[in-house]
Amino acid sequence: MKNILPVLLLVFVLGCKGEDRLKSENGNSSQDSAAGSVLSIDALLSEDRVEMNLEEANKLANLPLACLNTQYPNKLGQTLGSEKDLLSPIDLHPAFYGCFDWHSSVHAHWSLVRLLKRYPKLEKASEIKEKLESSLTKENIAKEMEYFSKEHNLDYERTYGWAWLLKLSEELYTWDTDMGAELSANIKPLADLIEQRFADFLPKLNYPIRVGEHTNTAFALSFAYDYAVVTENEEFRALIEKRARDFYLTDKECPITWEPSGFDFLSPCLEEIDIMRKVIPKAAFSLWLDKFMPQLKKPDFALVPGEVSDRKDGKLVHLDGLNFSRARVFYGLMNQYPNDFAHLRKLGDQHVNHSFSNLVDDSYEGGHWLGSFAIYALEESKKAR
Structure with a gap:
């Protein structure tokens, strides 16, 4: 019964909003109009893939050790x-x-x-x-x-x-x-x-915190949910599921083209997607995504990686973390629903590739933390290999 309720609610909430979905499918989404926000599939396919292996693991281990x-x-x-x-x-x-x-x-x-x-x-x-x-x-x-x-x-x-x-x-x-x-x-x-x-x-917490930095509620819920599942803590898991649904179930039209903000290392839109894919069943998640960010389902969906202008500025270097955390979400979706989101692999690879070369010999502003985000993204990527 618990798994059926979210579907029924989503059908009720989403079913009467069909004209918005049609508008998006007809190519009138805000993403399509954002100048410079879309890369061609050819550009994505041309990217080499960073592989997680012993050699790279040895390099990455040096960052936290240092x-x-x-x-x-x-x-x-x-x-x-x-x-x-x-x-x-x-x-x-x-x-x-x-x-x-x-x-x-x-x-x-x-x-x-x-x-x-x-x-x-x-x-x-x-x-x-x-x-x-x-x-x-x-x-x-x-x-x-x-x-x-x-x-x-x-x-x-x-x-x-x-x-x-x-x-x-x-x-x-x-x-x-x-x-x-x-x-x-x-x-x-x-x-x-x-x-x-x-x-x-x-x-x-009456309202979730929807920012691209540390206090983002969806990010915390997602990590806490993983912990609850692995440790088989059903009471804690139920609390997280409830609050995620309370916060996000009726959300729609996430403004992905507003991202990133200048100091983001998390994507508010994608972190919300990451927790929702975990706490509601597939049919309900698909319906929810149709309202929240339908363009993510399209094979030609693309998103330009964040650009860091000064690697010695601890806030500006956050954008490399954003690229890794976006990739983590892309790979997570692909791993859970490979038939629906296989196209996100190339996008995840592109984001990782854009920032990965910055890790070795990086300034302390990035080197003291970015390795963790890279490791997590690469481990998610490797699951589907």
Whole structure:
């Protein structure tokens, strides 16, 4: 019954809006009129594909390794309760003090775990294991929990850092080794705390946050949903499904041609699609997409990658992250519904190719975090190979 209700609702909501769908199918969508926003299929086909393999994994592993224990520069993003809170990053966050900010440190750890699991013969496998064991101790995680539990830190890293912490916990949970089991057990209390933060916050959020940066609600819901599924937490999964439907089920005509904004590393339109493909069944999702972004179904759908003008500007370099996160969504759709979205592979490849060459020897502004986004996109791409 649960799976039928979204379909019935969508039929009711979408069925009386047929003229808008016809308008889009007749080529009058706003995307068609946006100058410079469409590339030819020939251009897409001419792109070479970046392959995720041991060689590339070795290069990508160097990015988090280079920053994991780099304490400064550091953006703490904290609210001071008193002068007692004026401590160094490593004293405040003994597990996640490197890589410029807390959330980047978390997904740097995720990157190393993911790469080590997929490529156990990494050149620096021993160094990676040593770093993971050194940072993800019970004592360090307890100190992180202490920080989160202080009066002024209840919303710390809401919701982007929360989402990445659950993604790291998910990665450790599925690492079938003694080390994986140990580190998973170490981090579980913090994951439980973050899960509770989500459970407390989501019912109070009356409106989703539709931006291209850290506070994007759809991105957080998508990562949290994956964690709930893998850990078989049905109550948490049900909450995420409910809030995603509450927020997005009646959305329509997402203005993809307004994207990107200058500091985006997430696509508001595509992140919403990513969570909705997970929480409603295929028929309902297809109907929903017809109203939300029907042009995505067209074989000639195209989207120009974001252009970075200054790689030393930490905000402007976000656009490389946008290219990787767009590709992740394209590949995810293709993997779930290959008969409907196979054409998105070339578009995903184009976005990855556009930014991938920037990763090696990149400035710290990009190098401390972009590798995680590239790894995730490439791993999604590889699933369908």
